[in-house]
Amino acid sequence: MKINEDPLLVKTKLSEEEEEKEKIRWEKMKNVASMAAPMVAVNMSQFLLQATSTMIVGHRSELSLAGIALGSSFANVTGFGVLFGLSGALETLCGQAYGAKQYHKIGSYTFTSMVFLFIISFPISILWMFMNQILILLHQDPQIAELAAVYCLWLIPALFGYSVLESLVRYFQSQSLIFPMVLSSLAALSLHVPLCWLMVHKFEFGVKGAAASIGISYWLNAVFLWVYMKRSHRCIETRIYISKDVFLHTKIFFQFAVPSAMMCCLEWLAFEVITLLSGLLPNSKLETSVISICLTTSSLHYNLVNGIGDAASTNVANELGAGNPRGARDSASAAILIAAVESVVVSSTLFLSRNVWPYVYSNVDEVMHYVTDITPILCISILMDSFLIVLSGIVRGTGWQKIGAYVNITSYYLIGIPIGLLLCFHLHFNGKGLWVGIVTGSTLQTLILCLVIGFTNWKKEAIKARERIGDEKVWRHEVIG
Template identity: 45%
Template sequence: MSLNSPLIIEETKQNNKEEERRKLVEEVKKQLWLSGPLISVTLLNFGINLISVMFVGHLGELPLSGASIATSFASVTGFNLLGGMASALDTLCGQSYGAKQYRMLGIHMQRAMFILMIVAIPLAIIWANTRSILIFLGQDPEISTEAGNYATLMVPSLFAYGLLQCLNRFLQTQNIVFPMMFSSAVTTLLHLPLCWIMVYKSGLESRGAAIANSISYWVNVTILSLYVMFSPSCKKTWNGFSDEALALNNIPIFLKLAIPSAVMVCLEMWSFELMVLLSGLLPNPKLETSVLSICLTTAGTVWMIPFGLSGAISIRVSNELGAGHPRAARLAVYVVVVIALIESILVGAAMILLRNICGYAYSNEEEVVKYVATMLPILAASNLLDGMQCVLSGTARGVGWQKIGAYINLGSYYIVGIPSGVVLAFVLHIGGKGLWLGIICALVVQVFCLTIVTIRTDWEKEAKKATDRVYNSITTESLVS
């Protein structure tokens, strides 16, 4: 029978379709297997600060205000920056693992830890001066003093957080996610009784909650460190401490990705915090700030789902590019976009359907509940866009486009989003809705730009870049040793 016969051609087409379907199903399974635990880890880690603030809330209005402001200040000036810098490991460790250069994962992680600990020192000085900074910014002296005491006692958690971010990315780029979920679950469960003892039984009150935070973060770091050192799963990637990690001529390789990574994350996170601050300048600032804070908390909670998907796509893209599989990396991006779209539509629909009762979870005041109900459809729209930008940003980290992402975020939020929000809120007098609509404008621009960059990607070229990045690191390490 001729190879060009219709029967052979049809059979070949059928086999190709079956193979494509198999790869698609396999990719969906991989991403769901990764994203599920990553979502859990994010929620559990988020729960530590939330639990502490909840315990402090029962002490009175002043301790609650101080702890809330201190937690927000800590996120803006420390946690976001360190988390952003650590995300450079999504590229470096992920591509090294895909290229089967396992020893380099341990080197990259140690180098990241060293640099983040140095960066944490000036951040710790800022935290220690929280009271003076807040008073300088015009905050109430009494609340500033309370926040300053809380932030100062949280300084040890800053160093633990930096190490934790490095350990998490070291493990997740190897597709080792369940130990991270176990460690976070144990830490959060232990944090509940620890917080109760430190706040109510030790006599430390709100200061006890800050100390409990630091203890819990270090517990998490200890559990994961022991796992990395003694687990057979990390035998190939962890060969003990190495002088190569501190080689000065290789530090720029990390910083080249870490600095734009931090800028990319911070520019986005800071814009949301700025929106809440701007709401305090609106007429009826108490209502506007309360509702915007509720919306921000709600958006931050549901955002954990696409953030888990974002981590999963970073792993998949970096692994496949490092392994020299550009078509598999491209398929992974298509799959995660569809998953994020479905998830965002379902969550958005739930927000709209439950809009009249969601406000009661935060307040019993009818004015607040009604305002939240009018905001939730807008929040649902932003959630859809935020889910898309989240997974596309994860793709950017996996490929190594942190610098491009930083420029896009700068333009989206600070050239388009915030100015639009100010005009809508203060010039057109739309109020808090206007501020959030400004964020939606930023998200539209961000998603559009990231989509264009992703569509125009030459995946073959990116796979070659990943290979060059991995082997350039190895060559430099060899020269040093």
């Protein structure tokens, strides 16, 4: 402070600076919230495509329900989850390119993603063709395995549609063009429900009809977004063109795509592992039923809160690409705060209704009592997941997919699952022990990512983002404090 400077004037200046900072924080929170809400609709619509198919098929017979449930689980881990994870590279690349106003690169990166995801769908399809033999090797019931294999075989067209759809979703998300995605996803869902019912029950196609209807819905959704991208004036500068640039971007795409897929798939696989392990317990039918109910509820919550994670990823990436480290930090903080509120509301509601909500899944007293008993552990899991999903979104927006993958492996496979095995089989906590292991893994992962983000040098990350998208030396002086 200067000697002759008025202390009152200094105090006023500091107060004005604090007001300005508070105003920016609220603005970032508004940006995140306004994007998160419609993204919830997009994610839930996609989730309900498979969920409604399972419900519709489930009314035919218990065997059909078991077959589609097993097939859907296998397809998600080995196929859709892989493509979903790989497309996460666009959250870094397209998001930061948009912030840096390198609009032509957004379409170029998206076309690269579409090409490689489409190509990767071929080996996945071949794997699905041998699914029956794979499931039998895993000691699954032959009848259930056969139905699951038929379901996945007819689901192959959906896989290719999904490869195009997810790339387009990331394309629109990076530009905060959410309305066309909401419109297309809700339209696809509205068409899917009657179509699936007709194909399953009216035309007696069973699981084949359910799989085919999902494929039709994915392709219609993708076509709608493609047409909007080609026709809308809002996409003129970022429009996707068929270009040989796909080969120029191969290295940088896979640099983020592979660890992004690992982040996603390894986490999903951890939940599938405990479901398989529950089948080895003495009362396997009860244990598997309860774990499946917890997993379904957790998946539903994942798709709900993932909208906040998507908003966090986009806003952080845009701000870093624009060379605004303070904006990136404030966007990350805003998303974490929203996640905190959401987690408290959802987990509290679930806990208070612990004697009621199990009725949604079962009328069997033994199952209901067990689910009620495990609900407190599930509430902690949901609490951690809310933070974890948003923190993972920030990781993708920043370009730390490798860090996220390493943290994932450490948390679940070196700590979480071994603890679950110990509690389940040696200390005889059974299914509760398995779920405690998963909660331990997600809690550790949340704490590590919190520390990583808390000690982040945002100015350095903004410089790295600008270097990644454009000329390194040109961007350095444009990064603001």
